[in-house]
Every structure is written in C-alpha cells, then in structure tokens.
Amino acid sequence: MSKKALGILLLFFSLQVFGEEIVFTDSEKSLLEAFTPWPIVIPADPGNEYSGLQWAEALGAQLFNDPVLSADQTISCASCHQSSKGFSDGSALPQAGAAPHVRNTQGLQNVGYQRWFGWDGGADSLWAASLRPMLSEVEMASDIEDVATKLRVTTYFTKALQQNDLEITALDDETLVVTVAKFIGAYMRTLVSGETSFDKFLASFDAPDIELQYPLSAQRGMKIFFGEGNCFVCHFGPNFSNGEFHDIGRPFFTGIGQVDPGRFTGIERLKNDPFSLAGNFNGTNNKAEILKTTSVKFGQLNFGQWRTPSLRNLEQTAPYMHDGSLQTLRDVIDYYAEIDPARLHSKGEAILKSIKWSEREREDLVKFLETLSEN
Ligand code: HEC
Ligand code: HEC
Structure with missing residues (x-):
C-alpha cells in the first residue's frame, strides 16, 4: 500500500474514532447559561x-x-x-x-x-x-x-x-x-438534588482544561433539546421547568366517561x-x-x-407523565417525535411539532436526558 493510501486510511479511522467534535455556538452557550447554576x-x-x-x-x-x-x-x-x-x-x-x-x-x-x-x-x-x-x-x-x-x-x-x-x-x-x-x-x-454530568459539562465551557467524559451522543441530544426540539421553552431554567402549565396532548381520560x-x-x-x-x-x-x-x-x-415537570433525576422517578402512562425515557421521546399537532387541545402550544426523529436522534435525546440525573 502506498504511503498516501495508508495516510488516507488512517485519517478515515481516526475520524471514526475521534473524528466527531461538537461545537457549541456563542448563542447556544448564552442560552445554556440560563440553565446554571446548580445546585441552587x-x-x-x-x-x-x-x-x-x-x-x-x-x-x-x-x-x-x-x-x-x-x-x-x-x-x-x-x-x-x-x-x-x-x-x-x-x-x-x-x-x-x-x-x-x-x-x-x-x-x-x-x-x-x-x-x-x-x-x-x-x-x-x-x-x-x-x-x-x-x-x-x-x-x-x-x-x-x-x-x-x-x-x-x-x-x-x-x-x-x-x-x-x-x-x-x-x-x-x-x-x-x-x-x-x-x-x-x-x-x-x-x-x-446534586450536581450532574450536564452541570459539569456546562462548567467546562469556562474551564476548558477540565478533563471531561461527557458522551458525544448526549451532546448531540443537547443540540436537539435546545434547538429544533424546542424542549427548552417549557423545560426552562436550572430546574428544567418553567413552572407553568401546558398541554402536550397526553390523554386525560381516567376511566370510561x-x-x-x-x-x-x-x-x-x-x-x-x-x-x-x-x-x-x-x-x-x-x-x-x-x-x-x-x-x-x-x-x-x-x-x-x-405543570411542566422538572427533568432532573428522571432516572429515579419512572414512570412518567401526570398519569404515569409512559414507562421509559425512550417512550417519552417516541411520544414527542410522533406528536400530532392537530390533536393538541390548545392552539397555544405551537412550539410542539411532529419531527419524526431518526433512531439515532431519539437515542441521543435519551442519552442527554440521562445526563440530567446524578449517578
Ligand atoms: C409546551 C411545553 C413543553 C414542551 C415544548 C416540551 N415539554 Fe416535556 N413536558 C411538558 C409537560 C406539561 C409535561 C407533563 C405532561 C403530562 O403529565 O401529561 C411534560 C413531560 C415531560 C417528561 C416526563 C417527565 C415526568 O417527570 O413525568 C419528559 C421526560 C419531557 N417532558 C421531556 C421533553 C422533551 C425531551 C421535549 C422536547 C422534545 C419536551 N419535553 C418538550 C411540557 C413541555
Ligand atoms: C397515596 C400516596 C401519597 C401520599 C400518602 C402522599 N402523597 Fe404527596 N403526592 C401524591 C400524588 C399522587 C401527588 C400528585 C397529586 C396531584 O397532582 O394532585 C402528590 C403531590 C405532592 C406534592 C406536590 C409536588 C409538586 O411537585 O408539586 C407535595 C409537596 C406532596 N405530595 C407532599 C406530600 C406530603 C407532605 C405528604 C404527607 C403529609 C404526602 N405528599 C403524602 C401521592 C401521595
């Protein structure tokens, strides 16, 4: 194999292993600031x-x-x-x-x-x-x-x-x-509740020499949460709850009639x-x-x-929603991904839209939510 071919091959493998670097823009960082400090x-x-x-x-x-x-x-x-x-x-x-x-x-x-x-x-x-x-x-x-x-x-x-x-x-x-x-x-x-790996990750923006093990998958999930997912709008602030009341379309029947x-x-x-x-x-x-x-x-x-629930320490509080109708975080993400905006009771919630995330995006969101738990 020629040196050049070997070089390309090595580059290819290193991209697979180390390649992906996720960069947070200044505007993302200033949004994230609203989710600090913790504990409060x-x-x-x-x-x-x-x-x-x-x-x-x-x-x-x-x-x-x-x-x-x-x-x-x-x-x-x-x-x-x-x-x-x-x-x-x-x-x-x-x-x-x-x-x-x-x-x-x-x-x-x-x-x-x-x-x-x-x-x-x-x-x-x-x-x-x-x-x-x-x-x-x-x-x-x-x-x-x-x-x-x-x-x-x-x-x-x-x-x-x-x-x-x-x-x-x-x-x-x-x-x-x-x-x-x-x-x-x-x-x-x-x-x-105590400090989580998410809190440590945010702190590392100001102290880049801190050695961190924050999974790439969680970082990709974080981009969705604070980006096209619009999750941060309701799950806002250091406790991931704006303290207000919203309709995300979960059924509110508790029995026949x-x-x-x-x-x-x-x-x-x-x-x-x-x-x-x-x-x-x-x-x-x-x-x-x-x-x-x-x-x-x-x-x-x-x-x-x-009331918008906090998303801290969700790993301890399954099942989810006001009626406990969703078992796992993956179930919650699948629900949001498949949401039918036409079925939402109140038009006020236009922030929610059906996005049909890919398998990888769904797992990334779950991974991100997991980093909001102490472990
Ligand atoms: C319009 C406001 C709003 C938006 C946007 C929103 N949520 Fe929620 N979220 C809520 C409300 C309200 C509940 C509780 C609903 C219920 O109990 O029926 C909830 C419940 C949850 C739960 C269950 C928590 C528990 O303790 O039961 C999780 C996890 C969650 N949301 C994650 C997300 C993610 C991820 C996104 C983005 C894809 C998102 N939310 C977007 C308002 C919102
Ligand atoms: C039978 C189970 C049960 C018992 C016993 C119980 N709770 Fe609860 N608690 C619940 C449920 C269910 C809710 C949600 C109620 C609702 O939304 O109406 C809740 C909600 C709460 C909340 C509101 C939490 C929030 O996030 O807003 C507080 C505070 C609370 N309970 C404190 C107590 C205290 C203090 C006692 C004892 C005096 C107590 N609970 C006994 C089941 C229980």
Whole structure:
C-alpha cells in the first residue's frame, strides 16, 4: 500500500474514532447559561414562618416519615414519596393510599423551586400541599381533629414544640395541623438534588482544561433539546421547568366517561382552598405572594394542562407523565417525535411539532436526558 493510501486510511479511522467534535455556538452557550447554576438555593416556602429554621426542618422530616398523620396510622408521606426513588413511588399510580388515585406520585426533589404545587398547581405553598394529602380520601384519609388529637399525645412532637417555646395547648386543632404542615414544608424545601454530568459539562465551557467524559451522543441530544426540539421553552431554567402549565396532548381520560381536567380543577382547588396564601393562615403576609394567588384566572385552555415537570433525576422517578402512562425515557421521546399537532387541545402550544426523529436522534435525546440525573 502506498504511503498516501495508508495516510488516507488512517485519517478515515481516526475520524471514526475521534473524528466527531461538537461545537457549541456563542448563542447556544448564552442560552445554556440560563440553565446554571446548580445546585441552587431554594427560596423560602411562601407564607411559612418556620421555613429555614433548622429545628422545624428536622421535625418536619420526622413527621414526613410518621404514619400517625393518616387515619388508620399505616400510611406516611414516605409510603408514596420514597427517598430511594427521588421521593416518588415507582408505580404509574400510587398503591399505598387509602383509595385508588388517578395521578402519578410526584418526586419531591427541588420541589421548593416551583411556584405552584401538584400536577395541576392546586396548591400555592409547600405547606398547603402538605396539608392536602392528610385530608385527601385517596391519600391519608384523615381529618384535622383526628391528626391533632393524635399529635397532642405524640411525645417527640410535644417535646419539640416545648423546646422551641410553642405552647401546644394554646393552639386550636386547625392551627396545630397547619403548623405541622408548615414544619413538613420547611423540610421539603431542603430536598435539593446534586450536581450532574450536564452541570459539569456546562462548567467546562469556562474551564476548558477540565478533563471531561461527557458522551458525544448526549451532546448531540443537547443540540436537539435546545434547538429544533424546542424542549427548552417549557423545560426552562436550572430546574428544567418553567413552572407553568401546558398541554402536550397526553390523554386525560381516567376511566370510561371520566376525565381529569388538570389545570382547570387546579385553579378551582386553589380558589376554594382555605389554606391558600390568601386565607387566614398565611404566616408571613408577603403582599406580592398573595397577589400571585389572588390574580390567578381561569382560561379556556386550562383543560388538559399540567405543570411542566422538572427533568432532573428522571432516572429515579419512572414512570412518567401526570398519569404515569409512559414507562421509559425512550417512550417519552417516541411520544414527542410522533406528536400530532392537530390533536393538541390548545392552539397555544405551537412550539410542539411532529419531527419524526431518526433512531439515532431519539437515542441521543435519551442519552442527554440521562445526563440530567446524578449517578
Ligand atoms: C397515596 C400516596 C401519597 C401520599 C400518602 C402522599 N402523597 Fe404527596 N403526592 C401524591 C400524588 C399522587 C401527588 C400528585 C397529586 C396531584 O397532582 O394532585 C402528590 C403531590 C405532592 C406534592 C406536590 C409536588 C409538586 O411537585 O408539586 C407535595 C409537596 C406532596 N405530595 C407532599 C406530600 C406530603 C407532605 C405528604 C404527607 C403529609 C404526602 N405528599 C403524602 C401521592 C401521595
Ligand atoms: C409546551 C411545553 C413543553 C414542551 C415544548 C416540551 N415539554 Fe416535556 N413536558 C411538558 C409537560 C406539561 C409535561 C407533563 C405532561 C403530562 O403529565 O401529561 C411534560 C413531560 C415531560 C417528561 C416526563 C417527565 C415526568 O417527570 O413525568 C419528559 C421526560 C419531557 N417532558 C421531556 C421533553 C422533551 C425531551 C421535549 C422536547 C422534545 C419536551 N419535553 C418538550 C411540557 C413541555
């Protein structure tokens, strides 16, 4: 073989092995900046005067794991929100509740970064979202009086209140249970996930000498996510959620003739919630926060809208979507790739289009999503 032919052959092989280099343009890099830094500091739980107090966080953690909050004392928050699964439960729909449920258990990592809670945003604080499961017939099926009565004789609880100068006999049942929810809210604010290989990759833009093992496939997937896929529009910011409600066309039937209308009922729940920030139990009375709650309005597009989920640590929280109807990340990508824009309920979501990605592009997107998990 001639030297020249050998040279060409070598060049060919090195291109196969080392050849592909993916370059991020300045405009891509400035978009990516909006997805840093990580980890972040989670803002205080709105209306929660105990948010940020270490003793309240510790007590909240204990309560979170205590079945005393449920009617028959067998179900704790942790029965559904399991720490080993990103505080979700690994099932499409919860199995541990007092009755069948129609929604997937949300993971709770980074939850305090959200503004509205639940798939439908029916709660406006972590503490309101913590009170609801105790009272919900499909979750812990208890009531205010029952929870209060049991806690008044729960030693670790009464001791902790005493140590922190809270006179339990001065609290009526409702205030006592709201206070419990606020301790749990304080705890949930501390659930922040760690740095991922995606975060390290972004940091390497400023420190090019860092030795990195960020797969090329993930880099190609990233280009799609922040490019023609338009995924970043809704999954925006360091937590990969813009905190708003969108319709991506997932079915919202829960059984024959029954629907789960999503955001529409969320607004209804918020408006009727005596424990919202607009109610009597707001412990900080921040005017701007109250205004956010009182200015929520119904819109025609609310049916079939769900809060954009975060995409961090998805590897721990399968299955996916509000009803747990998609098993794997590949199923999710196949769904987006095949989306039929004509079937979307709201015309507002023109950002979604059917792209029919190739096999390789689909795998690249999955690979990219995987790098948003700690491992
Ligand atoms: C039976 C299972 C179950 C139990 C028990 C349970 N949850 Fe949940 N949790 C869920 C489901 C399902 C959702 C989604 C509900 C919705 O969208 O309406 C959820 C949603 C939440 C959210 C909103 C998360 C977000 O991303 O907005 C918070 C916060 C939460 N739960 C906290 C708690 C706390 C605190 C307790 C205990 C007091 C608790 N949960 C008990 C199943 C459960
Ligand atoms: C119009 C806003 C919007 C766009 C654009 C969008 N998403 Fe989503 N995404 C959502 C909403 C809303 C949900 C929850 C839908 C549901 O539960 O029915 C979701 C769910 C997901 C989930 C499941 C997460 C979980 O915890 O259940 C993944 C993964 C995901 N999207 C990835 C992507 C990717 C990849 C793209 C780009 C191809 C994309 N999304 C584009 C709004 C959007």
